[in-house]
Amino acid sequence: MRALITGISGFIGGHLYASAPPGGEIWGTYLNADPGPDAARALRLDLRDAFALEAAVAGLRPDLIIHAAAWSRVAFCEAHPAAAREVNTGVTATLAQICRRRRLRLIFLSSDMVFDGEKGHFGETDEPRPLNLYGRTKLAAERFVAELRELGVIVRLNLVYGPPRYGGSSFSEEVIRTVRAGRPYSLFADQRRSFLSVQNLAACLWEIARGDFSGLIHLGGSEPADRVVFARKLAQRMGLDPTLLIPSSTSAASPAVRYPRDNTFNLALARRILKTPLLNLDDGLALEYP
Numbered sequence: 684m685r686a687l688i689t690g691i692s693g694f695i696g697g698h699l700y701a702s703a704p705p706g707g708e709i710w711g712t713y714l715n716a717d718p719g720p721d722a723a724r725a726l727r728l729d730l731r732d733a734f735a736l737e738a739a740v741a742g743l744r745p746d747l748i749i750h751a752a753a754w755s756r757v758a759f760c761e762a763h764p765a766a767a768r769e770v771n772t773g774v775t776a777t778l779a780q781i782c783r784r785r786r787l788r789l790i791f792l793s794s795d796m797v798f799d800g801e802k803g804h805f806g807e808t809d810e811p812r813p814l815n816l817y818g819r820t821k822l823a824a825e826r827f828v829a830e831l832r833e834l835g836v837i838v839r840l841n842l843v844y845g846p847p848r849y850g851g852s853s854f855s856e857e858v859i860r861t862v863r864a865g866r867p868y869s870l871f872a873d874q875r876r877s878f879l880s881v882q883n884l885a886a887c888l889w890e891i892a893r894g895d896f897s898g899l900i901h902l903g904g905s906e907p908a909d910r911v912v913f914a915r916k917l918a919q920r921m922g923l924d925p926t927l928l929i930p931s932s933t934s935a936a937s938p939a940v941r942y943p944r945d946n947t948f949n950l951a952l953a954r955r956i957l958k959t960p961l962l963n964l965d966d967g968l969a970l971e972y973p
C-alpha cells in the first residue's frame with residue numbers, strides 16, 4: 684500500500700501514521716507542527732496551495748489518500764469562518780479533484796457535527812442538519828467526496844479520545860491537563876456522544892483502507908455516554924480529583940456557539956462490515972491510558 688495521510692502532526696493523523704500496517708509506504712503531511720524524527724516520511728505542505736499539493740501527489744504516487752487535516756476546533760471555526768471554509772471544504776474539494784483525475788481512493792474524515800443532536804442514534808441515512816459553522820464546512824466537504832463514487836469514502840467520527848502521538852490534543856487530554864493543574868473543568872452535561880478511542884479508530888481506518896468499501900460510514904465507541912459520565916470514568920482511571928469536574932449546560936458555558944445535544948451514532952454498518960470491534964468506555968480507556 685502506498686498511502687498519503689494529511690495532518691499527521693494532528694491528533695488522529697498522528698495515530699494513523701504511527702499504526703500503519705507493515706509493508707506499505709506511508710507518507711504524511713504537516714504544516715506548523717513538525718512531528719519530529721519518529722515520523723520518517725513526513726512532508727511539510729500547506730494544503731491550501733493546490734499546485735504544491737498536486738506536485739506532492741505526483742511525486743509520491745500514492746494509491747490512497749487519507750485526509751485528516753482540518754481546522755478541527757468548533758469554536759475556532761465559528762470565529763474564523765473564511766479560514767474554516769478554505770481548509771475544511773476548499774482543500775477537500777481540491778483533493779477530490781486530484782483523486783478523480785488520478786483515479787485514487789480518498790478517505791475523508793468527517794464529523795458527527797453534521798447532525799443537529801435532536802434525535803440521537805444517527806445512522807448514515809439520517810438527514811444532516813449542522814448547527815455550527817464547523818459542521819457546515821464538513822458537510823459541504825462530504826459532497827465533493829461523495830461525487831467520487833467508488834473512489835470516495837466518508838468516515839464520520841464521533842468524539843475521539845486518547846493521548847496525542849506527535850501533536851494535537853483531545854477532550855480527554857484537556858480534562859487531564861486542567862484537573863492535574865488543580866483547576867476546575869467545566870463539562871457540557873447535556874451532550875451525549877459515542878466516545879471513540881483513537882487507537883480503536885486507527886485500527887478501523889486501516890481496515891477500511893485495506894478493503895474496498897466506498898460511501899459513507901459512521902464510527903464511534905459502542906457505549907453512548909454524556910460528557911460527565913465519560914470524564915468521571917477518565918478521572919477514576921487517572922486518579923484525578925472528581926470534585927474539579929463541574930457539570931454545566933452548553934448554553935451557559937458556550938453562548939456563542941451551538942453544539943448538538945445528542946449526536947450518538949447508530950453503528951450497525953460499521954459492526955457489519957468491520958472485523959475490528961468498536962470498544963466500550965472501559966476497554967477504550969484501558970487501551971488509551973494503560
Ligand SMILES: NC(=O)c1ccc[n+]([C@@H]2O[C@H](COP(=O)([O-])OP(=O)(O)OC[C@H]3O[C@@H](n4cnc5c(N)ncnc54)[C@H](OP(=O)(O)O)[C@@H]3O)[C@@H](O)[C@H]2O)c1
Pocket residue numbers: 689690691692693694695696712713714715716717728729730731750751752753754755756770792793794795840841842843844850851852853
Ligand atoms: N478529534 C475529534 O474528536 C474529531 C471528531 C470528529 C471528526 N474529527 C475530524 O478528524 C480529523 C482529524 O482531527 P484531529 O483532532 O486530529 O485534528 P487536529 O489535531 O486539529 O489536527 C489538524 C491537522 O491539520 C493540519 N492542518 C490544518 N491546516 C492545514 C493546512 N492549511 N495545510 C496543511 N495541514 C493543515 C494540522 O497541521 P499543523 O498542526 O502541522 O499545522 C494538523 O496536522 C479532522 O478532519 C476533524 O475534523 C475529529
